[in-house]
Amino acid sequence: MKFRLFLLLLITMFPALNAATLRCVQCNKVIRGRYFTSGGKAYCSETCIEKTWPKCSLCGKHFRNGVQLSDDPGKVFCSDCAAKPQCFSCRLPADCEKLDDGRTLCRECYQRAVFKYEEALEIFNEVRSRLKQELELGTEHRIHFQLVSLPELERRSRETGSGAGIELGLFYHNFTEVTRTTESVLPWHKPKTEVIRTNERFAIYVLYGMPREKLIEICAHELAHDWMQAKYPAIINLKIKEGWAEYVASKANRLFGNESLNRRIELNPDPIYGNGYREIVKYVTDHGKSGLYDYFASLNQNHSAAGQRVK
Ligand SMILES: [Zn+2]
Ligand SMILES: [Zn+2]
Ligand SMILES: [Zn+2]
Ligand SMILES: [Zn+2]
Structure with missing residues (x-):
């Protein structure tokens, strides 16, 4: 998303009337002769006015027309730098x-960036054990962990058909439902049927080449999906699912000392991920963590009662 910053500057040249006392607000030099004004302030030169313009976050040059490419208003770029990949x-x-x-x-x-599987797995295991020990968010699932390329992640995400969009990772859960009928030994009793799950598989796929701290965040996000799947499997509301995953990711960023990454999560304009996260935060603020879990339980029950497919 691009935002254009237009700086309205009125630059005028005036002859200095009271030259002896007029000083440039930027460099404090006494102004003699002609000077420039901008926003009602006096400057000795164009160079001094330019110094008051925003600075490009990449090349450090001051600019009049800049571009904000990320959600961080503190990161603005000159047009040359904004055109870079x-x-x-x-x-x-x-x-x-x-x-x-x-x-x-x-x-x-x-x-x-982490490219080696062993290194990524070590990070994944560390995130999993810290979420379990420090946030009481853990499952006993045997999760297959894999590093993948972007095309592979996109293909798997499409196949799964879950989630609100392409993430940097994917939580995968699959099983086969089998209906088992048990005939009673007593002929006047009806045969008993039950649906059982077999072949249950859990996997988390994440992109290779992500910086270590980003990988931590992605692992936490996907592990939050795994936890919700185990505790409240009937919740299907994407905003709740992704908001919760982003909430856990933000907790993990704090645990690992990467709090600066939370700016993206907090300011994310996405109606599912960003609004979902903010709704979870508000719920915890108003009702506490146990209140949030009660809310999850009620959603889980409603969805189960409505006969929606448990996935
Ligand atoms: Zn000056
Ligand atoms: Zn620049
Ligand atoms: Zn980067
Ligand atoms: Zn997700």
């Missing part, structure tokens, strides 16, 4: 490295 992880324009699957990563993110 965008980093897949931090979403900011930069001189990027290109990955095998076509994604681009800025050098800063690339330096901390």
Whole structure:
């Protein structure tokens, strides 16, 4: 999303009437002769006015017309820098490295990117155990963990047909339902039928090449889906599911000392992910964590009672 910042500057030149006492508000030099005004203030030169303009977050140059590419209003770019490729992880324009699957990563993110499966698995296991121990969010599921490319993640997301959009990871849960009929030994009793689940499989897929701290956030998000699946499997409301996953991701960012990543989560304009997150936060503020779990339980019951497919 692009926002254009237009800075309305009125630059006029006036002959200095009271030259002896007039000083440039930027450099404090005494102004003699002609000077410039902007916003009712006096400047000795155009260079001094330019210094009051916003600074490009990438090249550091001051500009009049800039672009805000991310949700962070503190990150603005001159038009030259805004035209550079965008980093897949931090979403900011930069001189990027290109990955095998076509994604681009800025050098800063690339330096901390995780490509090795063993390293990623270690991070996944650490996130899982800390969520369990410190936030009491854990399951006993045997989760298959895998690093994948972007096309593969997109293909798997489409196949699963779950979620509100393409994420940087995917939680996958599948099973086969079998109807079992048990004949009673007593001929006047009706045969008993029950639906049982077999072949239950859990998997979490995440993109390779994500910076370590981003990988932590993605793992936490997907593990939150796993927890909800175990505790409240009948909840189908995407805003609740994704809002909860983003909420847990923000908790993990705090646990691991990566709180700066929460800016994206908090300011996310997305109606499912962003609004969902903010609704969960508000619910916890108003009713506490146990209140939130009661709410989940009621949603779970309503959805089950409505006969919706348990998935
Ligand atoms: Zn000046
Ligand atoms: Zn720039
Ligand atoms: Zn980056
Ligand atoms: Zn999700």
